[in-house]
Amino acid sequence: MNYKNFPMVPRVIFGRGCFNQLGEILSPKRLNVKAPFIFLVDDVFKGKSWLSSRIPLSYDDKIMYVSAKEEPKTSQVDELVEHIILTTSDRPSGIIGIGGGTILDLAKAISIMLTNEGETSDYQGWDLVKNKAIYHVGIPTISGTGAEVSRTTVLTGPILKLGINSDFTPFDQVVLDPELTRDVPKTQWFYTGMDCYIHCIESLNGTYLNTFSQTYGEKAFDLCKEIFVDNKLSLKDTQDKLMMASWHGGMSIAYSQVGVAHAMSYGLSFLLGTKHGIGNCIVFNQLEEFYPEGVKLFIQMKESHNIELPEGICADLSDNEFDIMINVALSMEPLWENAIGKDWRKTITKEKLKSLYQKM
Amino acid sequence: MNYKNFPMVPRVIFGRGCFNQLGEILSPKRLNVKAPFIFLVDDVFKGKSWLSSRIPLSYDDKIMYVSAKEEPKTSQVDELVEHIILTTSDRPSGIIGIGGGTILDLAKAISIMLTNEGETSDYQGWDLVKNKAIYHVGIPTISGTGAEVSRTTVLTGPILKLGINSDFTPFDQVVLDPELTRDVPKTQWFYTGMDCYIHCIESLNGTYLNTFSQTYGEKAFDLCKEIFVDNKLSLKDTQDKLMMASWHGGMSIAYSQVGVAHAMSYGLSFLLGTKHGIGNCIVFNQLEEFYPEGVKLFIQMKESHNIELPEGICADLSDNEFDIMINVALSMEPLWENAIGKDWRKTITKEKLKSLYQKM
Secondary structure, three states: OOOOEEEOOOEEEEOOOHHHHHHHHHHHHOOOOOOOEEEEEEHHHOOOHHHHOOOOOOOOOEEEEEOOOOOOEHHHHHHHHHHHHHHOOOOOOEEEEEEOHHHHHHHHHHHHHOOOOOOHHHHOEEOOOOOOOOOEEEEEOOOOOOOOOOOOOEEEOOOOEEEEEOOOOOOOEEEEOHHHHOOOOHHHHHHHHHHHHHHHHHHHOOOOOOHHHHHHHHHHHHHHHHHHHHOOOOHHHHHHHHHHHHHHHHHHOOOOOOOHHHHHHHHHHHHHOOOHHHHHHHHHOOOOOOOHHHHHHHHHHHHHOOOOOOOOOOOOOOHHHHHHHHHHHHOOHHHHHHHHOOOHHHHOOHHHHHHHHHOO | OOOOEEEOOOEEEEOOOHHHHHHHHHHHHOOOOOOOEEEEEEHHHOOOHHHHOOOOOOOOOEEEEEOOOOOOEHHHHHHHHHHHHHHOOOOOOEEEEEEOHHHHHHHHHHHHHOOOOOOHHHHOEEOOOOOOOOOEEEEEOOOOOOOOOOOOOEEEOOOOEEEEEOOOOOOOEEEEOHHHHOOOOHHHHHHHHHHHHHHHHHHHOOOOOOHHHHHHHHHHHHHHHHHHHHOOOOHHHHHHHHHHHHHHHHHHOOOOOOOHHHHHHHHHHHHHOOOHHHHHHHHHOOOOOOOHHHHHHHHHHHHHOOOOOOOOOOOOOOHHHHHHHHHHHHOOHHHHHHHHOOOHHHHOOHHHHHHHHHOO
């Protein structure tokens, strides 16, 4: 038996309004006046001065607004890295991602690709990154993905949707300010929160689970229930607790893995561009045979929050398109092994996945 | 409002038997062949080859067995540091503490004092350490103190029992192998486990609490209940879960503080040398007015595990001795402020503390 020596985020600040401390946090990390901090910011914050005016800019620091409408791509990382190299005189002092999972994953990937040669897609997989990334900071503005604490950055590449899993991927610093989540639309709040809930269900019901991951997963699960089932919290407590649920849910993956919903949702996302949060929900909704209790509670939460999931998104797909999705899903071997066990290939056939996709 | 940017242990490995991976973890951290790793090991493991033979020694590496019978002292750190400097040709590559809270706190303090001038007692307090400590690793062999994850090392000095609280104090690496706790005697297991339980009660009922600390404290509390109240776990699960309870309980102090039991227990320890775990229990047993629910459950656990606490340990003390204890306890201002609030001086008088100590 060989256990993973898990890299944790070495610095975390939590508190309502702690975003105001970003300047003092970054200042000692500035390499020189020509080495800027690059703030990668979700473009929903463009013109929102309550946030954008508080980004501490000095010298050649830059804000790059990026859309999170689509899932992050390896080609997008390559373009952003090229743009940064061409427009900065020195290698940046750091990359600061301010946004949801898409922006955080882009920030992680860019910080890696600024110190590693070749193309981003070369590093999709496990432990392929050779050089330490540049200093990178994650500041979530929506809660649930766990991207702030994970050792992966999940990207859609030319062949697969797959993470860059490495010890250099985690952020050097995370800023958890629940006030930043104040403008998240209700449906988005639900879908992204369910990403955390589904992490927990997949982790807690997986064969990889150990006590480390279990304790984190149980806490995140309890918090999700408090937030989405009990519905008794103030807005402030809901924001605070969902941010911590996302953190603990992300930590629960340390010695575990996600499962069926994530594997199949990657297929949807690769072919149809379905965003991760809603994709997970669409898939999970059909997984009662794998996660009976988890799906029952999910349906209860969905109804209690008046969420209507899209239906029939696979209705008009060709056989070839089904095959593309199925191949992406089946390539996620660790996820299937975690969910089903070593013998997963006996039950998880192409036909089985097709019949599940057809229900969505 | 200014929030703490909390330093987390950047690497953690968890798993039964993961102690066997210590060699591969340390090897890349060796500075050169003359810079040894110093293994600071609780002397209860002297001659216990199931553990000692698995300590990976190379070149000039050394094992130093240290007794944990007494609480760790600043003078002891000074002596150990002097000994290390005199007997190694280069500054060590790292200090590895293998033991309970006493050994872990000594390892942290030694690693700080190898790079900081003067005496250990100069650094008791908050954020007085100037230079980064040398690489240090914590390997708990008993669970509950939270020393493996905290940013303090609590030492008895010439004037006070007080921690060296600094960003340089936390371990660079923690190895969590629940199998290492297999030989802990029952009473010791209970007292040290209760250190974790009391952390949670003090943290969760404190005025400093925020959601970050609350979620960790709640999880540690739930685990303590599973272990000490429900009594339904296998030995293996008890070991695994108590190790994680200690971890989460330690994390819950990040944005919080301990309270009345710790403040008063520091007094007992300073004057009488009472060990921290049992001292906390002796004090907590008398704190019903401060923590009614917590003490009720504590008494239930104590009875269910047939633990008999020493009584009358303050029976023969002089007024002068009471004053010494009371002054140490009252000097723990953040602990009282957390427990009672800003106005704590109105109710926490010398007379009040004396009447409490007299019951112990």
